[in-house]
Amino acid sequence: MSGLVEKSSFGGLRKPLLLPAWVMIGFFLIIPVLTMLVYSFLTKEFRGGVLWEFSLAAYDQFFFDRGLFGDEPPKIEWTYINIFWRSIVQASVATIICLVIGFPTAYFIATRSPKTRNIWLFLITVPYWVNLLIRTVSMKFLIRDTGPLNHWLMQVGLIDSPIHMINTNFAVQLGLFYSYLPFMVLPIYASVERYNFSLSEASADLYAGRWTTLRRIVLPAVKPGIIAGCILVFVPSLGAFLAPDLLGGAKNFMIGTLIEEQFKGAAGNWPFGAAASMLLLSLVLVVLLFYARSQSKQALHH
């Protein structure tokens, strides 16, 4: 009967029962997004905050450079576009790393006996009982030049002098990877667990080797899980600001950090931050749209 509850079974209670969901969506999604959208078209106030005057200045500032006093002919402003681009690259690399490590992990867990599976899943989620900020700060402590990792590597004799890891792309990737790996593992696990392994046997029976079976039979079957995992890693990585800020330093600025700065202290620029958020949101929506399109195409095929 699950999932087959008919509309009529709740009768007149249907609307009141849905109310909490609508309140949630309204307060935590629609109102905040609309607020940001409106703010992105307002004029900045110098001590933070906004003046209620319509302006395209925030978007203009994102894309164009009009000189110090704003009276020169507009040139393309590459600073923010570059930050945006770097964020996309960083998020893509983080997604690929999570996929390359997450897929075998998920496959491994899904092919254990049902009892041990739960233990593995538990282990994967244990780090998430600790706050993301604390974990990121701990990571910073671990990999700094005088930190335990370098200390240990030198003691073992693998290196002579500390490897400089902090404030590098590597550190940002490590942070992103560590933050979002479970978001890759769990959806892939769910789809591998549902996978009918007799299909792999059928493939082997028909003379396919292991890699061919993986590529031709397993991957197409678990594709929805892989796509879901990639989106769940890519989207938050794109807007991440903790890892780039704490581990990447000033050189490895990402869009999340840029937005965060606009709302911090008196130096901020709320309309500009709101505009950057809107641009980030649009990018994410485009990614999700592609996903939805590929899903509905698949649904058509079945």
Added chain:
Amino acid sequence: MTQGKQANVAVAANSLFKNYGSVEALKDVSLSINDNEFFTLLGPSGCGKTTLLRIIAGFEAITAGTLFLHGKNIADLPANKRPVNTVFQSYSLFPHMTVADNVGFGLEMQGKDKKQIKRRTAEMLELVQLGSYADRKPSQLSGGQQQRVALARALAPQPEVLLLDEPLSALDLKLRKAMRIELQQIQENAGITFIFVTHDQEEALTMSDRIAVMSQGELQQLGTATDIYQEPKNKFVADFIGESNLVATTVLSGDSTSIQCKLTDRISIIMPNAQGAARGDQGQLCIRPERIRLSNAGESSNLEGVVDGIMYLGTDTQVIVKLDDRQTLGVRTQNADNDRPIVEVGQRVGLHIDESSCRFLAV
């Protein structure tokens, strides 16, 4: 080992053992399956028949023993290197591929060229009468059609042996009966050895050249349908194949050709000595229900009883008769037989046993 080298033996298994931890799934199974044979592994669930099939396919490793395919030791060959194909119980068609791609998959993996794959695929789909379904996805087909695709897919690479794991069990009765005939015809036309696993004795009896009856990981008996039905080796086979009246008995006297066994305190039966039994042996007396004829009481019969139950089965009627010493016997009467007495529960009847068809089973 020598039997594996004979040209007409397709599969030769010698003293196969398979353990899962402490569970013995196969215990000392030896059998040889001939070329072009329709060979059936028959037994209740958990008897080891599917394990044996999966061992031949290469999905399970053997714990001990040898396994030869056309004289070649295949025990250590992985599944994708063995020239055998399987029709899976749940078909296991690749859901994201079309019917044609499913059927062509094995050929593609064998490295056949595109033209060849296309021709052979079309040929196979024609064979299973699904020529017009080539571009469909498996999910768009009925159970029976999926079953045919699975068969076409397994036959396409021309395997030396085709393994069928209860392929008809998911179909409804009518379709199952039609598929039995079709499978037999395909087997005859393709000239490929079929190893067919089933728990359905009727399926086994109607389709097979030879049947291996298995129970609890052991081979109980191997023979043609008639052999197994008429000369069951033990109580399990007699009970599992068809129906049997099994009565505890003692051999009263006998020689190498015939023996006399006790049925009731007053009555004994003389039958062929099929298993070399000797006087004083204890065991089971096996009497097939259709080998007992009913008559009205007092009509030249020294064995009488009272009708205890009647089951109408369409073509037959099963009558349960309680003998005077409380032993019950099942009797099959054909409803087309107009000479049979019409009986009612509680009626006293005479029984005539076809003694030459009875067997004494020591175990």
